[in-house]
């Protein structure tokens with residue numbers, strides 16, 4: 001068995017074969033042999049940016065939008081990228097045939113229900129990227145899929161057309177009302193849970209949205225599986241920068257690495273109260289938390 | 296002709312000089328998915344203290360020009376969990392392990408060493424790296440490595456716990472007025488060798504929010520941007536040892552190594568061993584790649600043994 005099969009991850013020199021604008025985002029298709037065979041929905045890819053001698057050393061992480069194992073070019077990987085800072089600017093300026101180093105797939109995938117149950121999939125902004133592939137996998141297993149896509153404005157919605165193909169029902173919300181219902185996904189979710197009776201929700205998007213999906217899901221007796229986003233330096237579990245406070249099965253809170261133990265967590269295990277405006281503290285009852293006057 | 300890459304630290308000979316850097320490789324399993332960690336000269340583990348530690352809140356990192364700041368806060372499972380879970384795994388894959396330890400007090404360093412020595416998998420340990428670049432609770436949180444007396448005390452206490460034949464390295468910070476005096480104190484107290492350098496204290500301000508970027512406010516600067524500081528520190532300590540100011544001991548160079556050429560630069564300044572840290576975040580294969588590149592470079596310089604290049608730049612100065 002090869003190292004890749006054993007470890008479930010590959011590092012490959014990828015080649016961009018297509019890049020297109022989708023609203024505020026860039027959709028990249030990258031030839032990355034070996035990734036498709038290993039990847040499952042909810043996992044992510046960590047890309048290096050800036051070329052071989054770059055001064056931007058840290059990898060950038062992106063949810064895998066979809067993979068395809070074969071094709072004219074070999075296996076491909078699709079990502080949806082919002083240009084934000086230096087690294088995403090570089091990635092979104094890549095053209096066909098440019099090279100990019102890819103480490104993928106990384107992290108834990110969305111756990112799938114064992115029974116064919118109704119599921120609610122919620123995406124915020126580019127957070128919808130991994131959900132269409134997830135929807136296909138769920139529907140193959142006999143689940144019905146209801147999708148809720150939300151964003152600040154219409155150009156920040158991703159995949160509304162794809163959603164209509166991948167899901168049994170779609171609801172769209174925008175903060176400014178430029179598309180769908182004016183408001184947040186949490187405004188429409190209670191009705192969706194009530195109507196479908198879904199026991200499970202899958203969500204990916206900003207932390208605030210994941211928290212409200214978790215809350216609404218539990219109010220309706222459903223479990224939320226959420227894919228989080230925390231600043232990551234390596235993506236592979238060696239730097240300890242990407243931690244967040246999460247309860248384990250026994251209720252014990254630990255600062256866990258979101259790149260290896262996540263990015264998908266059960267929403268009700270995350271200590272949401274520790275997050276404040278881009279900063280996350282260590283809850284006092286977390287294992288090894290600093291004692292008063294101590295470290 | 297193949298270059299003999301082996302290097303010796305005290306009683307231990309390693310097949311090659313390249314190692315991971317503490318805190319940049321976790322405890323092995325993660326990188327073993329990318330390359331065989333037993334192929335490295337040694338695997339350096341994340342600094343472990345007595346008790347489990349959560350570390351600090353987030354953000355814990357900021358990218359900087361050719362480097363990064365980190366403020367992890369020495370998160371770890373504690374020495375007992377380490378010797379039960381991590382060390383046996385490293386042994387099972389055949390890794391030679393350099394265990395990095397620390398304490399809130401000088402006594403805690405010794406207690407951690409004691410638990411390590413008593414552990415079942417201790418025979419895979421090729422040395423102990425004493426991370427004295429950590430805050431001393433008894434001295435207002437000032438790092439041990441800023442003070443020759445405190446550094447010497449820690450080193451002497453750990454030495455007492457370790458069997459004579461187990462090499463012990465003191466890991467120094469460059470954030471001091473005179474690194475030579477700290478090196479001197481560590482060697483006089485029984486260090487087999489010195490690891491240089493730890494990160495430099497830095498700070499980043501988020502200019503959108505106009506507030507400190509890191510949760511811990513300040514953090515350690517690492518990566519290629521600090522390599523000249525590592526070269527300078529290795530140079531100064533090597534020069535002092537060559538002048539006979541204190542006993543000559545082997546040095547492990549760390550700071551900004553990304554390529555075989557970077558490694559060679561540290562070796563030419565005086566390093567016998569090389570650790571690859573932040574570069575691993577850019578390329579999970581970096582330690583292995585640096586080894587391959589270093590071997591080819593040494594060969595191109597026509598040497599039979601890598602050790603012929605250690606400190607060579609001191610002999611090649613042109614004085615007109």
Ligand SMILES: Cc1cc2nc3c(=O)[nH]c(=O)nc-3n(C[C@H](O)[C@H](O)[C@H](O)COP(=O)(O)OP(=O)(O)OC[C@H]3O[C@@H](n4cnc5c(N)ncnc54)[C@H](O)[C@@H]3O)c2cc1C
Nearest residue numbers: 058060061062063080081082084085086087088230231232
């Ligand atoms: C699991 C996961 C999935 C993601 N999926 C997507 C996606 O599908 N599409 C998309 O556009 N973005 C996604 N992101 C966010 C994306 O990683 C960041 O926007 C990107 O790293 C920012 O890089 P930059 O160079 O533009 O910004 P800078 O601010 O210059 O980045 C500096 C450093 O901080 C890190 N960083 C900064 N912001 C973030 C962040 N929000 N998350 C993680 N690291 C960050 C970067 O990796 C880099 O190391 C995801 C993040 C994670 C953790």
Ligand SMILES: Cc1cc2nc3c(=O)[nH]c(=O)nc-3n(C[C@H](O)[C@H](O)[C@H](O)COP(=O)(O)O)c2cc1C
Nearest residue numbers: 316317318342365426492493517518550551572573
């Ligand atoms: C995220 C991170 C965590 C680190 N943790 C430790 C640690 O636990 N103990 C230690 O001695 N050094 C630690 N270091 C310092 C490195 O081992 C190394 O000395 C330093 O980063 C310089 O090397 P580099 O430029 O190759 O990274 C850490 C560095 C980084 C970037």
Ligand code: FES
Nearest residue numbers: 235237239240259
């Ligand atoms: S990003 Fe490095 S440990 Fe998670």
